[in-house]
Amino acid sequence: MFGYVIRRLLAAIPIALGVSIVCFSLVYLAPGDPIQTLLPPDADAETVDRLKRLYGLDRPLPVQYLEWLYRVSTGDFGKSIASGRPVAGEIYRSLGNTVLLAGLSVLVAFSIAFIMGTIAGRQSGTWIDRLVTGVAVLGVSIPNYWLGIVLVIIFSVELMALPSSGMASDKFDPTSWEHLQYLVLPVFTLSMIPVGIIARTTRSAVSEVMNQEFIVTLRANGLPEWRVLKHAIKNALPPVLAVMGLQFGTLMGGSILVETVFAWPGSGYLLSKAILTRDVPVLQGTILVLSMIFVLTNLTVDLFQSTLDPRIRRG
Amino acid sequence: MSTAVSDAARPGAPTGATELALPKQRGYWGNVGYRLRYDPVTLCFGGLLLLIILAAIFSPWLAPFDPYQESIIRRLKPPGFQGRYWLGTDELGRDMLSRLLYGGRITLTMGIVPVFIATLIGGGLGVVAGFAGGVVNMIIMRVTDVFYAFPSVLLAVAISGAMGGGAGNGMIALTLVFIPPLCRVAETATSQVRNLDFVDAARATGAPLRLVLWHHVLGNVLGPVLIYASSLVSVGIILASGLSFLGLGVKPPEPDWGLMLNALRQAIYVSPLVCAMPGIAILLTSISMNMVSDGLRSAMDVRS
Amino acid sequence: MAMTSFAVEEHDERDRGGPQQPLLTVTDLKKHFAIRGGILGRVTAQVRAVDGVSFVVRKGETLGIVGESGCGKSTVARLLMRLIVPDAGEQIFDGEAVGERGGISVAEMRRQVQMVFQDSASSLNPRMPVQNSIAFGPIAFGTPRAEAIGMARELLVKVGLNPALFGGRYPHELSGGQKQRINIARALALKPRMIILDEAVSALDKSVEAQVLNLLQALKRDLNLTYIFISHDLGVVRWISDRVLVMYLGEVVEIGPADELYNAPKHPYTSALLASRPALDPDNRREEAPVSGDPPNPINPPSGCRFHTRCPHVEAVCSAKAPMLGHGDHGAHLAACHMQDPTSGHSQAVRH
Numbered sequence: 009m010f011g012y013v014i015r016r017l018l019a020a021i022p023i024a025l026g027v028s029i030v031c032f033s034l035v036y037l038a039p040g041d042p043i044q045t046l047l048p049p050d051a052d053a054e055t056v057d058r059l060k061r062l063y064g065l066d067r068p069l070p071v072q073y074l075e076w077l078y079r080v081s082t083g084d085f086g087k088s089i090a091s092g093r094p095v096a097g098e099i100y101r102s103l104g105n106t107v108l109l110a111g112l113s114v115l116v117a118f119s120i121a122f123i124m125g126t127i128a129g130r131q132s133g134t135w136i137d138r139l140v141t142g143v144a145v146l147g148v149s150i151p152n153y154w155l156g157i158v159l160v161i162i163f164s165v166e167l168m169a170l171p172s173s174g175m176a177s178d179k180f181d182p183t184s185w186e187h188l189q190y191l192v193l194p195v196f197t198l199s200m201i202p203v204g205i206i207a208r209t210t211r212s213a214v215s216e217v218m219n220q221e222f223i224v225t226l227r228a229n230g231l232p233e234w235r236v237l238k239h240a241i242k243n244a245l246p247p248v249l250a251v252m253g254l255q256f257g258t259l260m261g262g263s264i265l266v267e268t269v270f271a272w273p274g275s276g277y278l279l280s281k282a283i284l285t286r287d288v289p290v291l292q293g294t295i296l297v298l299s300m301i302f303v304l305t306n307l308t309v310d311l312f313q314s315t316l317d318p319r320i321r322r323g
Numbered sequence: 324m325s326t327a328v329s330d331a332a333r334p335g336a337p338t339g340a341t342e343l344a345l346p347k348q349r350g351y352w353g354n355v356g357y358r359l360r361y362d363p364v365t366l367c368f369g370g371l372l373l374l375i376i377l378a379a380i381f382s383p384w385l386a387p388f389d390p391y392q393e394s395i396i397r398r399l400k401p402p403g404f405q406g407r408y409w410l411g412t413d414e415l416g417r418d419m420l421s422r423l424l425y426g427g428r429i430t431l432t433m434g435i436v437p438v439f440i441a442t443l444i445g446g447g448l449g450v451v452a453g454f455a456g457g458v459v460n461m462i463i464m465r466v467t468d469v470f471y472a473f474p475s476v477l478l479a480v481a482i483s484g485a486m487g488g489g490a491g492n493g494m495i496a497l498t499l500v501f502i503p504p505l506c507r508v509a510e511t512a513t514s515q516v517r518n519l520d521f522v523d524a525a526r527a528t529g530a531p532l533r534l535v536l537w538h539h540v541l542g543n544v545l546g547p548v549l550i551y552a553s554s555l556v557s558v559g560i561i562l563a564s565g566l567s568f569l570g571l572g573v574k575p576p577e578p579d580w581g582l583m584l585n586a587l588r589q590a591i592y593v594s595p596l597v598c599a600m601p602g603i604a605i606l607l608t609s610i611s612m613n614m615v616s617d618g619l620r621s622a623m624d625v626r627s
Numbered sequence: 628m629a630m631t632s633f634a635v636e637e638h639d640e641r642d643r644g645g646p647q648q649p650l651l652t653v654t655d656l657k658k659h660f661a662i663r664g665g666i667l668g669r670v671t672a673q674v675r676a677v678d679g680v681s682f683v684v685r686k687g688e689t690l691g692i693v694g695e696s697g698c699g700k701s702t703v704a705r706l707l708m709r710l711i712v713p714d715a716g717e718q719i720f721d722g723e724a725v726g727e728r729g730g731i732s733v734a735e736m737r738r739q740v741q742m743v744f745q746d747s748a749s750s751l752n753p754r755m756p757v758q759n760s761i762a763f764g765p766i767a768f769g770t771p772r773a774e775a776i777g778m779a780r781e782l783l784v785k786v787g788l789n790p791a792l793f794g795g796r797y798p799h800e801l802s803g804g805q806k807q808r809i810n811i812a813r814a815l816a817l818k819p820r821m822i823i824l825d826e827a828v829s830a831l832d833k834s835v836e837a838q839v840l841n842l843l844q845a846l847k848r849d850l851n852l853t854y855i856f857i858s859h860d861l862g863v864v865r866w867i868s869d870r871v872l873v874m875y876l877g878e879v880v881e882i883g884p885a886d887e888l889y890n891a892p893k894h895p896y897t898s899a900l901l902a903s904r905p906a907l908d909p910d911n912r913r914e915e916a917p918v919s920g921d922p923p924n925p926i927n928p929p930s931g932c933r934f935h936t937r938c939p940h941v942e943a944v945c946s947a948k949a950p951m952l953g954h955g956d957h958g959a960h961l962a963a964c965h966m967q968d969p970t971s972g973h974s975q976a977v978r979h
Contacts, residue, residue, distance in 0.1 A: 524750050
């Protein structure tokens with residue numbers, strides 16, 4: 009077990025380094041001199057020169073990368089072009105909101121989808137199963153930025169029941185409906201894709217377990233149906249939880265569209281604004297942080313899964 | 324069966340059987356087509372998809388109006404306006420139906436072309452990695468792992484955002500997003516096939532490697548790769564529209580569905596129904612694509 | 628349709644050394660597989676799948692190879708075809724070293740040696756009509772497509788399948804026995820001189836197995852073939868083989884003419900194997916297990932004689948020193964056992 013953990017941790021290091029290389033090269037993907045992307049467009053030649061030397065842009069690329077990596081690992085992501093403030097602070101302020109949004113969405117998705125998937129998997133082949141499968145396909149086919157707009161039209165414009173965008177205040181208070189109501193529409197919108205994916209996984213896991221011989225044996229022993237189902241769920245749960253964990257990482261990085269629709273002040277919205285203002289330092293920093301979170305979530309899910317299922321450790 | 328041995332014992336035995344007329348044999352793809360004919364759901368969505376694609380191709384002949392023609396006096400009119408604007412008009416007074424028809428061209432291209440290119444590149448890399456094994460496999464798959472370590476939306480946004488947006492950059496970004504998963508699917512399929520005895524049997528004939536690859540490996544890898552690629556088209560369309568929605572894809576005044584959705588977002592209070600339309604177009608396309616892909620998957624499973 | 632005779636002509640121009648020269652001579656063939664483990668994936672152990680195997684196959688004979696599963700039989704087959712690259716050893720095909728300068732190329736050797744695999748299902752391409760699978764080899768070597776398909780259909784007749792019914796079918800539409808007939812037809816397509824049958828009938832029902840064995844015998848006679856017949860089934864091997872080779876943990880423990888070896892086995896392992904066959908006569912059934920326990924782990928084979936951990940005649944010399952197979956002419960009956968060597972110091976050693 010310990011050896012497996014160490015092996016997985018070591019395997020994650022080259023991936024994390026690779027991710028950082030991709031993020032580092034984003035600046036060089038931008039058209040023109042990279043220094044232009046780090047400065048306001050009206051910067052004078054002297055400032056350009058000074059910054060070039062300051063950032064070491066006159067040195068070979070590998071050296072630049074290592075220096076960048078050092079700065080980033082000490083928390084220095086540079087300064088935002090738009091606001092002039094350190095990028096690290098901007099990311100820090102927005103990240104919590106995205107964790108809140110993505111975490112709630114995954115929990116909501118899990119509660120809906122697990123019930124749906126269990127019912128469908130237990131009665132595979134029936135109309136209920138087909139209905140659930142249909143909803144699951146709809147969930148992954150729907151463009152969630154559009155769903156967000158439709159929900160705003162229905163609940164904010166027509167019914168005037170919920171706020172259409174933003175957040176009550178910078179300090180989030182989970183006990184106040186005043187604050188919570190801003191989350192309802194974004195959370196529901198963002199949970200659509202995970203609902204589809206988790207429902208599918210649950211359905212196939214439950215129906216697979218239900219067909220196994222030990223379930224048949226339990227039934228033959230006269231166990232009441234709800235206890236048979238309990239056994240089935242216990243066996244189907246680990247893969248579903250793993251998918252749920254992976255979805256959290258995906259939503260952290262994939263919430264940009266939904267956050268933009270609802271102007272939810274998270275890291276995705278920060279990224280969206282950075283794109284509009286061509287604020288490359290913010291873009292680079294946010295993407296690095298979000299993808300590192302994704303790598304870490306995947307790693308955690310992996311290790312968590314291996315404690316549940318010893319078969320994974322081999323191989 | 325009992326005659327078999329005696330036949331073999333007489334090598335000169337008349338082979339009259341060969342002169343018999345061949346019963347009609349369906350090839351592999353013939354079988355797939357045959358199965359699809361009995362799958363009404365896939366056929367329905369396939370028909371819808373075909374309609375959408377045909378409408379996009381023939382939009383210049385089908386569209387009742389010029390999709391770029393603006394008018395201040397007929398902005399944001401509801402569907403059926405003047406009996407001629409069937410789906411109403413957008414925020415600049417342009418005919419929605421015409422824009423949706425023309426928009427299909429752009430959105431479908433943005434969604435399909437990256438998947439196509441990524442299938443060629445990613446699929447090719449995956450087959451090479453799966454067949455070669457060893458160091459080649461390690462290099463290709465470790466690089467793939469790195470790109471896999473980004474959520475797909477984030478990677479698409481990162482690359483096209485850094486490159487400065489635009490339809491071309493958007494397509495490059497999406498291609499890069501789709502190469503790693505396709506490479507993985509192709510690599511898994513190839514290394515599974517490679518270890519089957521029929522590949523060894525083909526190698527044991529002494530035939531050149533390229534023939535073994537072409538006839539015995541590729542044919543068996545193509546199925547899973549194509550099915551996977553077809554399921555990515557729907558993701559491609561949603562992501563491409565998403566990029567345009569963020570302002571990273573197609574630029575105004577082009578009638579891309581995602582871009583239209585973004586522009587019309589300002590008008591939800593005035594004309595909510597018109598606002599929802601481009602999204603419905605995206606949804607219909609992506610759901611048909613997903614259903615067709617699922618149908619193909621079960622039709623292409625020969626052994627069932 | 629042009630008729631091609633698959634019967635080898637009286638004079639095969641590929642025959643170089645005449646009937647006296649062995650078709651295949653294998654010397655000290657070795658293959659060790661590395662086991663990787665630990666954090667950095669270092670090589671932590673070697674599986675000695677094939678460890679110094681030598682034998683000779685004469686023209687026109689059938690050499691049977693028997694042994695428990697995991698003894699390295701199938702690895703030998705794949706090594707001979709060069710589907711896996713051997714770590715060491717010399718392979719001489721009709722007087723020419725395989726894959727060496729001045730010898731015969733691997734590709735040319737493969738045209739003359741073909742193989743039939745155990746798993747009839749996975750050894751046929753599921754996406755290809757079976758006649759195309761048979762025709763693949765000839766097409767790859769430049770036979771026009773139509774002609775190759777014609778040849779394939781003739782071969783189907785030869786293995787007892789009606790080409791009009793079976794030629795265009797896909798593997799999943801055939802039974803196990805039919806698939807194995809297809810595999811044999813494919814092996815014949817390149818008009819080989821030798822066929823390696825790796826557990827070729829093991830997965831078949833007994834009745835089907837008998838039919839396929841008869842077919843193999845008939846084909847061998849008609850087409851002047853040489854077989855290496857690998858199986859764990861001692862009865863089948865005795866029935867089809869002229870000579871038999873017994874393997875244990877990657878090594879040859881005994882080799883000799885089939886009747887001699889079955890009637891008077893020299894190696895305790897062979898005796899044990901023979902004794903473990905279920906007897907048809909209930910009066911002869913024995914109660915105790917002839918070989919106790921599972922074969923030892925091939926990763927760390929026992930020292931000295933590898934069989935000493937399970938041998939009823941084990942003595943000190945057995946774990947101290949590895950017995951040699953010895954040398955003899957082609958028909959010799961040899962065993963790698965200290966009891967066969969008068970000088971070994973084993974108390975039951977033969978006296979001359």
